[in-house]
Amino acid sequence: xxxxxxxxxxxxxxxxxxxxxxxxxxxxxxxxxxxxxxxxxxxxxxxxxxxxxxxxxxxxxxxxxxxxxxxxxxxxxxxxxxxxxxxxxxxxxxxxxxxxxxxxxxxxxxxxxxxxxxxxxxxxxxxxxxxxxxxxxxxxxxxxxxxxxxxxxxxxxxxxxxxxxxxxxxxxxxxxxxxxxxxxxxxxxxxxxxxxxxxxxxxxxxxxxxxxxxxxxxxxxxxxxxxxxxxxxxxxxxxxxxxxxxxxxxxxxxxxxxxxxxxxxxxxxxxxxxxxxxxxxxxxxxxxxxxxxxxxxxxxxxxxxxxxxxxxxxxxxxxxxxxxxxxxxxxxxxxxxxxxxxxxxxxxxxxxxxxxxxxxxxxxxxxxxxxxxxxxxxxxxxxxxxxxxxxxxxxxxxxxxxxxxxxxxxxxxxxxxxxxxxxxxxxxxxxxxxxxxxxxxxxxxxxxxxxxxxxxxxxxxxxxxxxxxxxxxxxxxxxxxxxxxxxxxxxxxxxxxxxxxxxxxxxxxxxxxxxxxxxxxxxxxxxxxxxxxxxxxxxxxxxxxxxxxxxxxxxxxxxxxxxxxxxxxxxxxxxxxxxxxxxxxxxxxxxxxxxxxxxxxxxxxxxxxxxxxxxxxxxxxxxxxxxxxxxxxxxxxxxxxxxxxxxxxxxxxxxxxxxxxxxxxxxxxxxxxxxxxxxxxxxxxxxxxxxxxxxxxxxxxxxxxxxxxxxxxxxxxxxxxxxxxxxxxxxxxxxxxxxxxxxxxxxxxxxxxxxxxxxxxxxxxxxxxxxxxxxxxxxxxxxxxxxxxxxxxxxxxxxxxxxxxxxxxxxxxxxxxxxxxxxxxxxxxxxxxxxxxxxxxxxxxxxxxxxxxxxxxxxxxxxxxxxxxxxxxxxxxxxxxxxxxxxxxxxxxxxxxxxxxxxxxxxxxxxxxxxxxxxxxxxxxxxxx
Numbered sequence: 001x002x003x004x005x006x007x008x009x010x011x012x013x014x015x016x017x018x019x020x021x022x023x024x025x026x027x028x029x030x031x032x033x034x035x036x037x038x039x040x041x042x043x044x045x046x047x048x049x050x051x052x053x054x055x056x057x058x059x060x061x062x063x064x065x066x067x068x069x070x071x072x073x074x075x076x077x078x079x080x081x082x083x084x085x086x087x088x089x090x091x092x093x094x095x096x097x098x099x100x101x102x103x104x105x106x107x108x109x110x111x112x113x114x115x116x117x118x119x120x121x122x123x124x125x126x127x128x129x130x131x132x133x134x135x136x137x138x139x140x141x142x143x144x145x146x147x148x149x150x151x152x153x154x155x156x157x158x159x160x161x162x163x164x165x166x167x168x169x170x171x172x173x174x175x176x177x178x179x180x181x182x183x184x185x186x187x188x189x190x191x192x193x194x195x196x197x198x199x200x201x202x203x204x205x206x207x208x209x210x211x212x213x214x215x216x217x218x219x220x221x222x223x224x225x226x227x228x229x230x231x232x233x234x235x236x237x238x239x240x241x242x243x244x245x246x247x248x249x250x251x252x253x254x255x256x257x258x259x260x261x262x263x264x265x266x267x268x269x270x271x272x273x274x275x276x277x278x279x280x281x282x283x284x285x286x287x288x289x290x291x292x293x294x295x296x297x298x299x300x301x302x303x304x305x306x307x308x309x310x311x312x313x314x315x316x317x318x319x320x321x322x323x324x325x326x327x328x329x330x331x332x333x334x335x336x337x338x339x340x341x342x343x344x345x346x347x348x349x350x351x352x353x354x355x356x357x358x359x360x361x362x363x364x365x366x367x368x369x370x371x372x373x374x375x376x377x378x379x380x381x382x383x384x385x386x387x388x389x390x391x392x393x394x395x396x397x398x399x400x401x402x403x404x405x406x407x408x409x410x411x412x413x414x415x416x417x418x419x420x421x422x423x424x425x426x427x428x429x430x431x432x433x434x435x436x437x438x439x440x441x442x443x444x445x446x447x448x449x450x451x452x453x454x455x456x457x458x459x460x461x462x463x464x465x466x467x468x469x470x471x472x473x474x475x476x477x478x479x480x481x482x483x484x485x486x487x488x489x490x491x492x493x494x495x496x497x498x499x500x501x502x503x504x505x506x507x508x509x510x511x512x513x514x515x516x517x518x519x520x521x522x523x524x525x526x527x528x529x530x531x532x533x534x535x536x537x538x539x540x541x542x543x544x545x546x547x548x549x550x551x552x553x554x555x556x557x558x559x560x561x562x563x564x565x566x567x568x569x570x571x572x573x574x575x576x577x578x579x580x581x582x583x584x585x586x587x588x589x590x591x592x593x594x595x596x597x598x599x600x601x602x603x604x605x606x607x608x609x610x611x612x613x614x615x616x617x618x619x620x621x622x623x624x625x626x627x628x629x630x631x632x633x634x635x636x637x638x639x640x641x642x643x644x645x646x647x648x649x650x651x652x653x654x655x656x657x658x659x660x661x662x663x664x665x666x667x668x669x670x671x672x673x674x675x676x677x678x679x680x681x682x683x684x685x686x687x688x689x690x691x692x693x694x695x696x697x698x699x700x701x702x703x704x705x706x707x708x709x710x711x712x713x714x715x716x717x718x719x720x721x722x723x724x725x726x727x728x729x730x731x732x733x734x735x736x737x738x739x740x741x742x743x744x745x746x747x748x749x750x751x752x753x754x755x756x757x758x759x760x761x762x763x764x765x766x767x768x769x770x771x772x773x774x775x776x777x778x779x780x781x782x783x784x785x786x787x788x789x790x791x792x793x794x795x796x797x798x799x800x801x802x803x804x805x806x807x808x809x810x811x812x813x814x815x816x817x818x819x820x821x822x823x824x825x826x827x828x829x830x831x832x833x834x835x836x837x838x839x840x841x842x843x844x845x846x847x848x849x850x851x852x853x854x855x856x857x858x859x860x861x862x863x864x865x866x867x868x869x870x871x872x873x874x875x876x877x878x879x880x881x882x883x884x885x886x887x888x889x890x891x892x893x894x895x896x897x898x899x900x901x902x903x904x905x906x907x908x909x910x911x912x913x914x915x916x917x918x919x920x921x922x923x924x925x926x927x928x929x
Contacts, residue, residue, distance in 0.1 A: 023320040023330055023377050026370045029302050029312040033250035034186060036243055036298055037459040038368045046187070046458055055451045056458055060187065063180050063455065067193065070177055074196050082199045083137035085174055086167040087113040087207055090140045096214040100222050101231060101541075103161045110210035113203065116140075117160075117214065118167045121222070121231035122541040125164035126150055135170065168230055168238065174200055175241040182248035183455055194252045201245050202260060209267040213274060224278055224326065228271065233279045234288040239271070243295040244455075250299070265300060269310050272296045276318055276327040283512045284351055286333050287358035290319040294365060330362070334380055339487035342390075342585070343383030346488045346511030348402030349391045353410050356384050360413045367420065368460060375420055382429070385413045389436065389478040390492060394501035395527045396440055396475065400733040401490065401507035402514040403536040406529055407736045409440060415464055422465075431470055438472035482595050484584035487511070489574035491584075493595040495618040499527035502616050502624050502770070506597065509571035516568045517555040519575050519601045519612040523626055523648075525770020526709045528739070530700070531556055531648050532748070535733030540569075544683065548729060553645055553680040558632045558764065560606040561640045562677030575599040578611075579824060579841035581860045583875075589920030591862045591873060593618045596627075596825055596840045608634045609760070613806050613825060615840075623777045623798060625769040629790050629806050633760035642759035643671075646751040646766070648711045649739075650700035653725050653749040655690075658697055658714075658780075663690045665725055671752065684726040684750065691722045695783065699774075700749055704740075708773050713751070714781035716765035716792075720756035725749070761787040767794060784816050791816055800831035810842050810858050818848030823858070837863040851881040851911075862921060873921030881911040882926065888912065890929040896922040903928075 034041050050056045073080035094108030101121035119125070127147035136146050143157035145166065160167070178200035185193035208228050216223035227233040246253075246264060253260055275289045297315035305311055323329045328336070337345050337355065345352035359381055363374040375381055388409060391398040397406045414437045421430035450463035476497055483492045489508030496502055503524040509517060523531035537549040550568035552559045566573050578598040582590035596615035603610055611631045618624030632642045655663045665688035673682045700711040715723075727747040734744040753764060767781050777797055785791035785805075791814070792804040805814045805821040805828075814821045819828040823842010829835060830847070837852055839845040839861045844853045852861045854876055861874035872880065872895075882891070884905060891903035891912045903912040912928065 021331060023374065024366075024370075024372050025313050025317045025320060026372070027313065029298070029300075031301070033299070034244075034247040035369070036247040036295070037456050039370070041459050043186070049458065053449075059452060059455065059458060063184060067177060067180050067184060067196075070181070071192055071196060074192065078195075078199065079137070081132070081174060081177065081196065082203050084132050084135045084139075084170070085200065085203060085207075086116040086139070086145075086170050087203070088116055088140055089113045089138040092210075094210050095212050097217055098214050098222060098226065098231065099217045100220055104217055108212070112206050112210065113140075114210050115171070115204060115207040115229050116167050118165045118230045119160045119163035120165075122539060123164050125158075125162060125166060127158045127163055127166060129166050129169045132170075132173065165230065165235075168235075171204070171229075172238045172241060175204065175238055175245060179241040179245040179248070180455070182245045185252060186248040191252075194249060194256075197245055197249050198253065198257070201242070201249060201264075202257075205242070205246075205264050205267045208271065209263055213277075225280075226278060227274060233275050233292070234285050236271075236275070236292050239292045239295050243268075243299050247299045265306070268296045268300065269306075269308070272310075272315050272318075276324060279326045281324075281326045281328045282333070282336055283347060284355045284358060286328055287355060287362070289327060290330075291358065291361065293319050294362070298369065330359075330378070334359075334378065338380050338384060339485050340380075342483070342485050342487075343380055343385075343387040344390070344485040344488055344490070345384065348404040348511075348513040349398045349400065350404050350407060351402075351513045352488075353388060353391070353398075353413075356381070356388060357410050357412050360385070360416050363420070364416050367423070373420065373424055375417075376424075382417070385417050385433070386436075386478070388413065389440065389475070390480070390483045392440070392475065392479065393503055393524050393529060394475060394494070394496070394498050395524075395738075397529070397736075397738055399492070399505040399522060400529065400533040400535065401505065401517075401520065401522070402509075402511075402533075403540070404513075404533060405535060405733045405736055406532070406738045411437075411441060414440070418466070419464060430467065434466050434470040435473050436478055438466065438470065439475060439478065480585050480587055481590065481592075482580055482582050482584055482586070482597070484577060484580060484597075486574070486577070491577065491580070491597055491599065493597060493614070493616055495593060495595060495616045495624065496621065500621050500624075502618055502626065504595075504597075504614055504616065504626060506575075506599065506612070506614065508573060508575040508599075508601065509566070509568070510574035512570050514568065514571040515550040515555065516564075516566050516571070516573075517552060518557040518559075518564060518603055519599055519610055519630075520555040520557045521612075521614065521628075522556070523711075523768060523770075525711060526772055528649060528702075528709060530702070530709065530711050530770055531646065531768070532731045533733050534647070534729070534731045534748070535735075537729075537732055544729070547679040548683040549732070551678055551680040553678060553684070554647075554728070556646050558610060558630050558759065559643045559645065559678075560603055560608040560610075560632060560634055561638070562643070562675065562681070563605055564603050564608075565605045565678060566603075573601075573604065575601040575612075579858075579860075581838075581840050589873065589922075591836075591838065591864060591871070591921050593624075594827065594836075594838050594862070598824060598841060603632075606634055606638075607636065608632060611808065615804075615825070615827075617794075617802055617804075617827065617829075619800065619829075620798070623796060623800075625767055625778060625794070627792065627804055628766045628768065629763055630765075631760045631763040631788070631808065633758040637758075639758040641757070642755045642764075644751075644753040644755070644759075644764040644766075646713075647728055647731075647748045648700040648751075649709070649731075649743070650702040650711070650749050651746070652701055653751060654699045654701065655723060655725055655751075656697050658695050660697075663692065663696060663723065665690045665723075668724070670722075670754075671724060671726065684728050685747075686727045687724060688726070689722050689724045689754075693717050693719045693721055695781075696723060698751060701774075702743070704743075710771045710774060712769040712771050712776050712778065714767040714778070715753065716783045716790075718755060718762040720762075722754040722756075724752035724754065726752060763788075763790060765790055765792065767792065785814065789814050798831065800829060803828040813844075818846075820844070820846050833865065834867065835865050837861075846881075849883045851879075853879040853881065855879070870924050870926060871921060872916070872919060872924045874916070874918055877915070877917050880914045880916055881906075881909075882914075882928070884910050884912050884928070888928045892927045894925045894927070895919060896924070 093106035096117040144159040178197040181193040182197035303311035417433040489510035494503040505522040537545040613629040615627040694717040702709040782793040790806040822844040825840035827838040859875040
């Protein structure tokens with residue numbers, strides 16, 4: 001009995017707790033119309049605004065001018081506008097049939113004309129969208145639509161399936177005119193506006209009322225996406241105009257045709273129900289559908305007004321708190337899509353920002369209409385806005401993995417964070433986000449008058465006033481040297497600021513709008529994403545999207561046996577993070593100028609192990625470079641070949657031996673689908689190759705009007721190597737003003753290095769250095785080590801020498817000259833008396849005089865001597881050993897906090913040893929006696 005009582009109490013607690021997690025829904029929507037643009041839509045206040053503000057008066061005048069021609073038509077022919085709606089005027093079809101993404105036919109008969117379905121999903125059309133005056137009235141012909149062919153300008157009958165979205169484009173244009181007329185009726189009281197708007201709205205909504213859900217004859221995925229009027233529920237943007245038109249016209253309909261309200265509300269309810277039933281739950285579709293539903297909810301009455309109880313509260317609760325197969329609650333969607341720690345959404349950057357903007361839009365919608373602060377209910381959104389800056393390169397353009405573009409960060413989320421903070425007295429948030437905004441955006445931050453552009457701006461539009469006392473900062477105030485998001489399989493390293501900065505973006509394939517790319521990367525240099533991502537081609541439905549842009553050869557990655565591949569778009573192939581420095585999200589307590597990452601990936605198509613070590617070494621503003629070590633092998637030993645792909649902006653690629661002699665590249669037919677490789681190989685052209693086992697150098701040259709931007713490279717040679725220079729299709733990610741159009745439209749020079757057999761003991765090892773005007777700060781690059789042990793010796797023109805050690809296991813001591821590393825990654829640098837010992841992930845590092853020993857721990861540690869001052873940092877407790885020269889037998893280390901650490905003399909190796917705790921990177925002082 002006691003157990004039953006406990007179980008019951010637990011159940012009651014669970015139910016109560018579940019309910020407490022629900023997001024708030026307003027209990028009373030009110031009875032006033034219009035309210036679609038906020039709860040305070042006052043006609044008197046609007047007229048005062050128009051009398052006072054020129055911009056408001058301009059909107060009224062513009063709207064009147066837009067509607068005037070159709071009012072004139074209406075005076076002589078009341079059917080002129082409405083007859084141009086795309087309807088089943090004659091057939092009055094109720095059932096539409098599609099075949100996948102194409103319109104097939106329609107049948108059934110309704111009491112009234114019904115709305116015509118569009119022709120295709122995302123398909124291009126060879127027909128132009130006509131002007132309203134060129135549309136045949138009451139056009140419903142078995143031949144399709146009478147349109148102008150865009151190739152020859154001839155007017156002809158085009159089959160509906162060949163007209164893409166023209167049907168809906170025409171209808172939305174007409175509904176926009178009706179919305180404007182409805183607004184003008186509300187504003188002026190002139191019934192001529194109301195009559196025009198009513199005829200259109202009445203015809204359209206009754207035409208949807210009698211439609212059934214379309215049927216997909218292929219019984220495929222499209223059945224789960226369709227709306228009543230087109231192939232994707234998310235594309236029902238016409239609901240904006242419909243709900244606004246209805247809202248402004250509501251009282252007119254109530255007074256003149258009250259019976260119509262019942263049909264209209266029923267139509268909007270069934271439309272909202274289909275939005276809930278169809279679509280995609282786990283990405284931005286969910287939010288776009290929710291936006292459509294919220295527009296409907298806001299103009300419906302309270303639940304109590306309907307026998308079925310489906311009023312405003314019902315639909316707001318559906319999108320906020322209820323979960324069905326294809327429409328999740330807001331909390332479930334956030335739990336699924338947002339990384340709990342970083343607040344990064346698991347889609348490619350542009351889609352991630354769209355989702356964030358949509359979430360913020362909901363918060364603003366609630367705030368404007370109900371005075372409910374959703375940011376308080378959804379704390380992950382604040383972190384998401386903060387973390388969105390991590391997408392930015394130092395040039396303030398976003399990275400571009402997956403279906404991404406190099407674009408600016410959207411302003412809306414940050415702006416609303418400031419508005420919300422001002423309204424609800426969140427002073428710290430206001431300061432933080434104002435500084436963020438002023439740092440990222442150089443315009444739009446002055447205290448000017450608000451100037452609206454559309455009807456919505458007439459209601460509650462106001463200038464965002466920024467505190468003058470808050471100044472802009474540096475981008476590095478809001479980003480971190482290393483940032484890892486497991487939930488999206490994305491990792492960033494960055495050093496420096498502005499055009500001289502270096503930044504790596506590494507990406508796996510975890511989430512939506514991702515590509516089949518293995519361990520891919522982008523490199524930044526001289527203000528540009530020099531080693532870019534390629535974007536999504538002309539469209540998601542194009543053949544080049546499927547065959548090239550989403551596939552391994554379009555990315556900076558390694559392909560095994562010419563076959564590496566897995567599902568793109570919604571992908572579940574992340575890399576594993578073995579080690580990195582510094583820790584993700586950390587802003588202090590680390591050495592500057594050094595970052596690294598070590599990630600692993602199981603390539604599923606060929607069942608191959610891949611491991612990529614990447615790092616930055618940057619000591620001065622101009623001096624710095626990237627390290628790339630890529631190991632790859634087929635697990636069962638079936639290594640036919642491994643191919644390293646590197647795409648870089650430029651007009652050409654020069655390849656030479658280390659002494660500067662050009663490689664004798666010859667035209668080749670290799671890298672082809674005909675050899676059994678992926679179809680993507682055939683998208684490359686101008687293929688030239690040269691077989692060599694020697695080290696080589698290269699330079700990508702991007703000639704701009706005022707400068708030439710180079711990417712210098714040094715590549716370690718191995719036996720059974722063939723080096724290719726090819727041209728790859730343009731990057732469609734470069735379409736948002738970052739570069740001149742002629743550059744954006746140009747092919748991408750690409751380096752391909754083919755390794756016959758495995759590439760684990762003979763890995764791909766490269767150094768990349770962005771530079772200007774054919775300069776370089778690197779004097780030479782040499783290599784040491786063998787098999788899995790990779791050693792790189794970089795000599796800089798400044799006299800600084802860097803010795804980079806990399807291995808796959810941590811227990812083997814790696815040695816070169818007097819230097820040694822026991823670990824998977826380490827750097828020993830020397831310049832005159834200055835030195836750096838950096839242990840990225842390991843147990844011990846030494847330059848012959850100083851040693852860091854971490855015992856059996858695998859961690860990071862650094863010791864640096866700069867201008868005679870020592871700095872030390874370690875993630876774990878360690879032993880610092882110093883060779884005791886002469887009569888030195890004693891010593892003390894004093895850390896920044898003033899704590900003293902006694903040294904102990906070791907007779908065996910004649911060193912002083914200091915046992916030290918884990919320390920954030922800091923200055924130390926060693927006194928030897």
